[in-house]
Amino acid sequence: MIPHERSLVDRLKDKPFALLGINSDKDKDYYFAEAKTMGVVWRSFWNGPKGTSGPISGKWNVRGWPTIYVVDHKGVIRFKNVRGEAMDKAVDQLLAEMEQEKQEPKKGD
Amino acid sequence: MNRTRSALAAMLLAVVIPAQSGGQQPANRAEYDKLVAEWTAAGKAYSAAQKELIASEAYKVAVAAKDNEKLTSLRASVTRPDAKAFGERTLQLADQFAGDEGLDFLAFAATSFAEASVQKGVLERAQKTYLKNKRLGDVIENAMMLSRFAGQDETRAFFDQVIAENPHAMPRAWAMYWEAQDIQRNKKASDEDKSKAEKMLAEATKLSTGTELGDRIAAPTFEKERLQIGMEVPNIVGEDLDGAAFELKDYLGKVVVLDFWGFW
Numbered sequence: 001m002i003p004h005e006r007s008l009v010d011r012l013k014d015k016p017f018a019l020l021g022i023n024s025d026k027d028k029d030y031y032f033a034e035a036k037t038m039g040v041v042w043r044s045f046w047n048g049p050k051g052t053s054g055p056i057s058g059k060w061n062v063r064g065w066p067t068i069y070v071v072d073h074k075g076v077i078r079f080k081n082v083r084g085e086a087m088d089k090a091v092d093q094l095l096a097e098m099e100q101e102k103q104e105p106k107k108g109d
Numbered sequence: 110m111n112r113t114r115s116a117l118a119a120m121l122l123a124v125v126i127p128a129q130s131g132g133q134q135p136a137n138r139a140e141y142d143k144l145v146a147e148w149t150a151a152g153k154a155y156s157a158a159q160k161e162l163i164a165s166e167a168y169k170v171a172v173a174a175k176d177n178e179k180l181t182s183l184r185a186s187v188t189r190p191d192a193k194a195f196g197e198r199t200l201q202l203a204d205q206f207a208g209d210e211g212l213d214f215l216a217f218a219a220t221s222f223a224e225a226s227v228q229k230g231v232l233e234r235a236q237k238t239y240l241k242n243k244r245l246g247d248v249i250e251n252a253m254m255l256s257r258f259a260g261q262d263e264t265r266a267f268f269d270q271v272i273a274e275n276p277h278a279m280p281r282a283w284a285m286y287w288e289a290q291d292i293q294r295n296k297k298a299s300d301e302d303k304s305k306a307e308k309m310l311a312e313a314t315k316l317s318t319g320t321e322l323g324d325r326i327a328a329p330t331f332e333k334e335r336l337q338i339g340m341e342v343p344n345i346v347g348e349d350l351d352g353a354a355f356e357l358k359d360y361l362g363k364v365v366v367l368d369f370w371g372f373w
Contacts (some may be wrong), residue, residue: 005368008366015364016362016363016364017363017364017365017366018360018363018364018365018366019365019366019368020357020360020365020366020367020368021367021368021369021370022345022367022368022369022370023350023370023371024369024370024371024373025371025372025373027149027153028350030153030156030372031350031371031372032350034372035350035372038372043349043355044349044350044370045345045347045348045349045355046347046348046349046350047369047371051371051373052371052373053251055321055324056345056347056369057369058321058324058325058328059324059325059327059328059331060328060331060332060336060369061328061329061331061332061336062369065369065370065371066368066369066370067368067369068366068367068368068369069336069342069366069367070364070365070366070367071342071364071365071366071367072364073361073362073363073364074361075341075342075358075361076339076340076341076342077336077337077338077339077340077341077342078338078339079338080338087366091364091366094364095364098364
């Protein structure tokens with residue numbers, strides 16, 4: 001997963017796109033060491049010292065890891081739990097929608 | 110690395126990769142910090158030794174040859190941190206600093222050591238010394254471990270006692286929450302028990318509004334009502350790993366992938 005996410009972030013670095021993590025490592029030192037080795041280039045919220053029992057995942061009812069939500073530029077949830085190629089496709093579709101909307105403003109805009 | 114695993118598995122793994130001290134500031138900082146640091150270091154050394162083993166030539170050869178006997182013996186050469194010894198030391202410190210001060214050690218033991226003797230020791234002390242304590246919730250918070258290792262019936266009897274005798278909101282709310290979970294997980298629960306669980310959850314919700322526990326109880330409803338495809342994503346307000354505050358809504362106008370993840 002991590003190499004895939006990294007390549008997605010690299011590929012779309014000039015696009016209006018962000019991968020945001022909710023990281024559930026209890027130990028920040030461990031996180032920083034691993035992040036350096038694995039080349040983590042995206043920002044994460046920290047789920048706190050309780051790890052997977054932390055407040056953000058608790059509120060969002062996250063029971064499986066990883067859990068993925070894909071949100072469009074208007075802030076609407078559009079896909080859930082897409083991984084690998086399906087994640088790439090979902091993001092590309094939403095970026096294309098955004099581009100198209102820019103070129104063809106709706107009536108009344 | 111396969112990161113697809115259940116939250117429970119991640120939690121159990123996290124027992125081996127130990128926690129930093131969370132929650133309240135303990136009164137006996139030096140003793141407490143020393144204990145936590147030693148347990149953390151033991152966990153790190155264990156993870157490192159495991160990684161080293163998996164990367165070793167002997168291990169790769171054994172995997173390729175499907176030599177299970179060899180794999181078992183190789184795995185046995187990496188010893189886990191001694192949860193029992195650490196746990197007993199923690200309980201001794203809890204006794205040494207009896208009163209409110211001992212509670213931190215008890216909470217640490219409750220969340221860290223997957224050992225029957227330790228969790229029984231936690232339960233016994235919580236019952237005897239801290240039944241009416243305001244911060245007893247710190248001990249009960251991770252009750253999955255208590256109930257698993259100190260005995261389900263004993264843990265439930267303890268929760269009933271907390272609900273009956275502890276006058277403070279959070280310990281009562283935690284006890285109600287876990288007891289309700291216990292009933293709801295039991296497929297053979299009677300209708301009477303099921304309605305008791307519902308009442309307890311409703312009461313726990315009232316007691317814990319605005320806390321992490323309140324959010325946790327509301328989570329299934331939150332997911333159903335706020336996190337479906339086509340819905341406006343709820344904001345997240347938090348901090349990154351460097352401690353810098355930010356919000357999900359800062360990213361409005363961009364396509365965003367939200368990824369709940371970890372290295373563990």
